[in-house]
Amino acid sequence: MTEHDALTPAILTTGLTKRYGSTLALSNLDLAVAPGEVYGYLGPNGAGKTTTIRLLLGLHRPTAGSAHLFGLDAWADPVTAHRRVAYVAGEPFLWPSLTAAETFEFLASVHGGADTAYRSELVDRFELDTSKKIRALSKGNRQKVQLVAALATRADLLLLDEPTAGLDPLMEMVFRECVQEAKRRGQTVFLSSHILSEVEALCDRVGILRQGCLVEEGTLTQLRHLSALTVEATFEGPAPALPDLPGVHAERIGANALRFEVHGPVRPLVNALAQYPIATLTSREPSLEEIFLHHYDGTNARHDSTNEHHRG
Amino acid sequence: MANTATALRAPTVAPIRPASARTALVKRTFRDARVRTIAFAYVFAIYSWLQPAGYRKTYPTLADRIAFAHSFAGNDAIRLFYGYPYDVMTVGGYAAWRVGGTLALAAAIFGVLAAVRALRAEEEAGRTELVLAGAVSRRTAFRSAMAAIGTGTALLWLAAFLGFVVGRLPVAGSAYLALAIVAVIPPFVGIGAVMCQLAPTRRGALALSIGAVMVFWLLRVVADTWGSGAWLRWATPLGWAEELGPFTGTHAVPLLLFVAATVPLLWAAERIGATRDVGAGIFAEHDTAPPRLGLLGSPSAQALRTERGTLASWLLGVSVFAAIFGMIATSISAAGISENLQKQVAKLGTGSIFTPIGYLSFVFIVFILAVCLFVCGQVAAARTAESDQQLETLLAHPVSRTRWLAGRYVIALLGAAVLSLLAGLLTWAGAASQGVHISLPRMLEAGANCLPVAILFLGIAGLAYAVVPRASAAISYVLVTASFLWYIVGALLGLPRWLVDATPFVHVGLVPVQAFRTTDAIVMAAAGLVAAGASLAVFRRRDLLGS
Numbered sequence: 001m002t003e004h005d006a007l008t009p010a011i012l013t014t015g016l017t018k019r020y021g022s023t024l025a026l027s028n029l030d031l032a033v034a035p036g037e038v039y040g041y042l043g044p045n046g047a048g049k050t051t052t053i054r055l056l057l058g059l060h061r062p063t064a065g066s067a068h069l070f071g072l073d074a075w076a077d078p079v080t081a082h083r084r085v086a087y088v089a090g091e092p093f094l095w096p097s098l099t100a101a102e103t104f105e106f107l108a109s110v111h112g113g114a115d116t117a118y119r120s121e122l123v124d125r126f127e128l129d130t131s132k133k134i135r136a137l138s139k140g141n142r143q144k145v146q147l148v149a150a151l152a153t154r155a156d157l158l159l160l161d162e163p164t165a166g167l168d169p170l171m172e173m174v175f176r177e178c179v180q181e182a183k184r185r186g187q188t189v190f191l192s193s194h195i196l197s198e199v200e201a202l203c204d205r206v207g208i209l210r211q212g213c214l215v216e217e218g219t220l221t222q223l224r225h226l227s228a229l230t231v232e233a234t235f236e237g238p239a240p241a242l243p244d245l246p247g248v249h250a251e252r253i254g255a256n257a258l259r260f261e262v263h264g265p266v267r268p269l270v271n272a273l274a275q276y277p278i279a280t281l282t283s284r285e286p287s288l289e290e291i292f293l294h295h296y297d298g299t300n301a302r303h304d305s306t307n308e309h310h311r312g
Numbered sequence: 313m314a315n316t317a318t319a320l321r322a323p324t325v326a327p328i329r330p331a332s333a334r335t336a337l338v339k340r341t342f343r344d345a346r347v348r349t350i351a352f353a354y355v356f357a358i359y360s361w362l363q364p365a366g367y368r369k370t371y372p373t374l375a376d377r378i379a380f381a382h383s384f385a386g387n388d389a390i391r392l393f394y395g396y397p398y399d400v401m402t403v404g405g406y407a408a409w410r411v412g413g414t415l416a417l418a419a420a421i422f423g424v425l426a427a428v429r430a431l432r433a434e435e436e437a438g439r440t441e442l443v444l445a446g447a448v449s450r451r452t453a454f455r456s457a458m459a460a461i462g463t464g465t466a467l468l469w470l471a472a473f474l475g476f477v478v479g480r481l482p483v484a485g486s487a488y489l490a491l492a493i494v495a496v497i498p499p500f501v502g503i504g505a506v507m508c509q510l511a512p513t514r515r516g517a518l519a520l521s522i523g524a525v526m527v528f529w530l531l532r533v534v535a536d537t538w539g540s541g542a543w544l545r546w547a548t549p550l551g552w553a554e555e556l557g558p559f560t561g562t563h564a565v566p567l568l569l570f571v572a573a574t575v576p577l578l579w580a581a582e583r584i585g586a587t588r589d590v591g592a593g594i595f596a597e598h599d600t601a602p603p604r605l606g607l608l609g610s611p612s613a614q615a616l617r618t619e620r621g622t623l624a625s626w627l628l629g630v631s632v633f634a635a636i637f638g639m640i641a642t643s644i645s646a647a648g649i650s651e652n653l654q655k656q657v658a659k660l661g662t663g664s665i666f667t668p669i670g671y672l673s674f675v676f677i678v679f680i681l682a683v684c685l686f687v688c689g690q691v692a693a694a695r696t697a698e699s700d701q702q703l704e705t706l707l708a709h710p711v712s713r714t715r716w717l718a719g720r721y722v723i724a725l726l727g728a729a730v731l732s733l734l735a736g737l738l739t740w741a742g743a744a745s746q747g748v749h750i751s752l753p754r755m756l757e758a759g760a761n762c763l764p765v766a767i768l769f770l771g772i773a774g775l776a777y778a779v780v781p782r783a784s785a786a787i788s789y790v791l792v793t794a795s796f797l798w799y800i801v802g803a804l805l806g807l808p809r810w811l812v813d814a815t816p817f818v819h820v821g822l823v824p825v826q827a828f829r830t831t832d833a834i835v836m837a838a839a840g841l842v843a844a845g846a847s848l849a850v851f852r853r854r855d856l857l858g859s
Contacts, residue, residue, distance in 0.1 A: 057708050060855040079710045087708035093701035095618070096513075101603040109609050110709040129600070135513075136599035146705075159708075 008071040010035045010157050010188035011056065015065030018051050025051040027212040028065065033190060033205075035156070038183050040203030041192040042292060048212040049192040050090060053161050056190075057087060069157060083112060086155035090162040090192075092142035096135035100128055100145045107149045119152035125174050140166035151178055157188045164195060176201060196288045208292065220288065227286040227294060228261040231269060236277040245269055333448050334456050341430045341460035347786050348429075349464040352422050353471035355793055356415060360475025360490070362801040364407045368480075377401040396536045396545070396554055404485050404559030407476065412493055415472065416553045417529055419496040424521035426464060426497075427504025430457040431585075432517040435508075441590055450586050454505075458578065461501055469494040481559075489558035495570045499549045500525065502577025509584040512593030519625060526629060530636075537640060549573060611711055612719030619693060623727055626686055627734060630679065634735045637675045638742020641668035668748045672739055673825035676758050677799075679735040680820060683728045683762040684769045684792045690724035691773040692785040699781075699859040707856070714848045717774070721844055724770055725763075732762040754824035761823040764833035764840075765816050771843025778850035781857050 011033040018026040026048040033039045043049050054060040056067050058078035067074040072081040094103055108114035123130055126144045134142060143166045150158060158179075164172050172195075179189055179202050193199050199206060200220065207217040216223060228249075233239075234257045242250055247264035256279075260269055266283075273281070286294075342349075371377045381400045399405035431454075434440045443453055469490050476486035504521045511517040528548040535544035535551055545551030552566040584594065607617035616623075694717065697703045707713060736759025740752050773788035780787065799817035812818060816836055821829035 054704075054856075059704055059707060061853065078707070079712045082708060082710040085708070087705075089701075089705060089708075091701070093705050095614070095702060097618070099601050099603055102605065102608060105603065105605050106608040106614055107705075107709065110611060110706065110711055112710060131600040131602065133599055133601065136597075 009033060010037070010070060011190060012068045013065065016055060016062055016067050017064040018055055018060060019063045024212050026055070029214055031207065031214070033188060035188050036183070036186045037205060038179065038189040038191065038203045040199035040206040041190060041209065042199060042206060043209030047209040049209060050161055053159055053192060056159060084156040085159060086150035086153045087159045088146045088150045088161060088163045090165060092139065092146045094134045094142060094145060097133060099131055099133050100137070101130035103134060103145055104130070104149055104152070108152070111153050114152040115154050118154065119148060122148040122151055122178070126171060140168065140171070143167060144171065147175065151182070155187070157190065158182060159190050161192045162194060163191070164198065172198070196292055200288045223291050224285045227291050228263050229266060229283060229285060231260040231262055231266070231281070231283045233258050233273055233281050234279045236279050240276050242272055245272060333446070334452055337443065337448070337453060337456035338460045338463070341457050342463055345426060345429060345460065345464060348425060349467060351786055351790050352418065353467050354790070355418065355797070356468050357471040357475040359415060359797055360411055360472045361479045362797070363410045364403045364476065364479035364481050366801045367403055367406045374401070398557060398560035402559065404481050407479070407481060408489050408558040408560060412489065412553060412558065415493045416496045416550050419468070419493055420500045420525045420528065420550060422468065423497040423500030424504035424525055426461045427501045428508055428514060428517045428521055430461060431505060432508035432511065433514040435591060436514045444590060451582060454582050454585055458501070465494050465497045468497070485559050488562060492553050492556040492558045495556070495567060496549050496553050498574040499570055499577065502574045502581065505581035506577055509581050509588065510594045512595065512597045515621070519621065533636070611706055611716050612723065615720055616723055619690070619723065622689070626727070626731055630682060630731050630735050631738050634679070634738035635742040637672065638739040639746050641671050641743045641748055642746045668743060669750055670825045672743065672750070673758065673822040676822065677817070679732065680762045680765060680817065681792070681796050683731050683766045685789070686731060687724045687728050687766050687770040688773045688785070688788040688792055690720065690727065691770065691777050691788060694720040695777055695781055695784055698856060701858055704856055714852050717848055717851050721770060721774060725767070728763060728766045732759040735759050735762070751824070757828060758823040761820060761828055764837040765820050767840035768816055768836040769840070771840035771847070774847035775843045775850070778847040778854065
């Protein structure tokens with residue numbers, strides 16, 4: 001990697017917008033993914049994840065804004081950009097009459113080469129029978145064919161659109177190992193996914209997309225800070241009535257237990273609790289799932305996150 | 313009390329009525345086929361109207377008609393296209409001959425296409441599985457598909473009937489002639505349905521079915537052109553349609569043959585379909601194979617690999633018909649043909665077709681049509697790669713869109729060139745085998761003469777693909793077919809020159825009897841290339857579109 005490369009984002013979108021007729025599929029997306037980064041792209045069905053990837057690949061044309069891969073315009077110069085990209089689609093659209101081995105050969109020649117030794121290793125790890133024709137493979141196995149073909153290119157950027165749909169848990173683990181290996185080698189990974197544990201385990205940064213808008217973005221730590229901290233306290237005796245504290249929402253969960261949702265600094269709550277006989281005190285950060293559900297579900301997601309930003 | 317009773321009552325679920333499932337399935341299948349059904353209905357109606365109208369115009373007097381009957385229509389070589397002429401001295405008899413022979417073949421093709429689409433294509437796409445997972449039996453699914461095709465058949469009958477009536481044929485006769493044409497559909501639906509049970513893929517079922525149509529057509533051709541083979545007419549549904557004798561002495565008995573052929577075929581298809589695994593066929597498919605790495609080096613090479621079965625079928629079909637046309641050319645003779653009639657036929661631009669060479673020039677129109685349909689088919693195959701989303705997989709690689717599409721065009725052009733030259737070579741060989749002296753270079757020139765108009769239609773099909781991908785296949789096929797029919801009947805109708813000239817086929821010189829029309833050829837090829845170029849520019853700038 002040259003010095004110039006290290007400075008050029010692997011993915012850079014500015015005001016990227018796509019309309020299909022009257023439907024706004026993607027609105028004003030600003031995204032920057034640095035080389036070597038593993039970026040998790042989360043969002044409910046129909047949020048615009050696949051649209052984003054199609055725009056990144058120059059398969060669909062932006063209504064406004066632009067997408068660049070390694071500084072190359074994704075729409076204007078797709079062929080040059082794709083030399084450094086490998087793509088795994090959410091649905092494996094391959095050629096039914098080719099065997100897996102023939103598919104590898106074809107896709108390698110189309111891509112302009114592949115690491116065949118690494119490919120053989122991947123075939124073993126993913127337990128693929130390469131003599132089988134694509135039409136005879138199950139969806140999960142066809143997905144493996146796509147994954148092996150993409151990983152074997154050792155491309156600088158892996159665009160993965162729900163790559164583990166249809167994989168069994170064992171193969172899911174193999175996939176995670178492969179992504180971690182890719183990361184160690186300095187490859188950039190853009191992982192669109194529904195599987196939160198997968199994103200939590202693999203990604204440096206996460207973006208959450210809802211109805212075509214990027215509603216939240218940051219490292220997992222940052223995202224957790226943006227959400228409430230949960231504190232539960234049990235008391236030696238009946239739970240007291242606490243005074244109202246700013247940014248703290250209290251709830252009685254038992255005769256002598258309280259739960260607090262803390263938005264912002266936790267110190268006022270700790271100071272307040274210190275006056276009472278506490279038996280146990282637990283606190284836990286929100287899981288990605290909670291952050292995710294919060295953004296998916298809440299119609300006032302925007303509003304909430306604006307409030308949260310005030311804490312700074 | 314009342315509350316408890318309410319609480320205990322089973323939740324109200326609308327009862328499943330088998331009839332509603334059946335209606336839904338019939339509607340679904342009919343909707344899936346609507347573009348094809350409408351296109352066929354349109355062609356049926358126009359063709360049925362044009363033939364009686366054109367005949368009245370061309371042969372106004374009895375004398376003209378007698379001359380026509382004794383010459384043109386009596387030629388074996390003409391029968392090959394239209395079937396056996398029972399009575400071409402009345403408008404009705406003529407229409408029955410000209411329309412019946414051609415549209416019966418179209419009806420056969422409609423039958424197999426409809427069956428394969430409704431049965432195997434649905435199964436291959438996994439939708440049959442979805443339907444059968446509901447409260448629907450295999451029998452209901454099968455019969456619903458057949459009912460939908462039956463509805464389409466009724467529409468085609470109506471289209472042909474209306475065409476004849478507007479062409480001022482008697483109403484009862486029109487109804488019967490239209491029936492004779494669409495009666496061909498059910499047995500071929502039966503054949504298609506059986507092939508869907510045998511072959512595990514849509515492609516396979518289609519290849520087998522189209523092969524069957526060709527065999528039955530060849531049987532009719534032999535029966536109509538070879539005196540001692542007339543009994544063969546009873547061996548093909550296309551012959552039964554002739555035996556029904558619309559306007560020429562109605563024999564309704566062959567109608568029973570249609571029923572007798574259709575019922576066992578459909579019964580067999582339903583039985584096999586009820587006992588086999590969904591998604592599988594009787595012919596086992598090989599699920600594993602040692603890798604064959606030929607033709608995988610580039611997207612174009614791989615496209616050629618995918619299309620090689622189609623190419624082989626076209627080569628075989630063109631070869632067989634070219635050889636037959638060549639061999640039959642000796643039977644042509646100009647004896648006893650009135651000058652007036654010769655003039656009328658000359659309106660087609662054929663010059664004298666009553667010599668072997670004139671005849672071969674005339675039949676070459678069929679190859680020109682075939683090559684044009686072939687290039688449309690190749691563009692349609694490119695669209696299929698896009699709608700099946702394999703193109704998305706491909707274009708995520710460093711593959712240029714324009715190079716990909718241009719590669720498909722090159723394959724189409726090379727295929728067209730091979731087909732054209734093969735047609736020239738084999739008509740020559742067939743004619744030479746019967747002692748007709750004809751120059752090989754001239755026949756190869758006749759072959760090459762197919763190409764300019766094929767390039768034009770390649771450009772048009774390409775442009776349709778780039779601009780309106782979803783409707784492009786239908787548009788290009790209908791344009792080619794309509795242009796061809798316009799060419800065949802436009803001149804006979806005595807329309808103004810500029811209207812007749814609107815079809816590209818008019819501008820094709822009929823080599824070898826006429827000279828190669830260089831200017832027209834250059835204009836058509838150039839227009840085709842410009843359209844193809846424009847299609848590349850448009851395709852470069854549009855979103856990829858799934859099905």
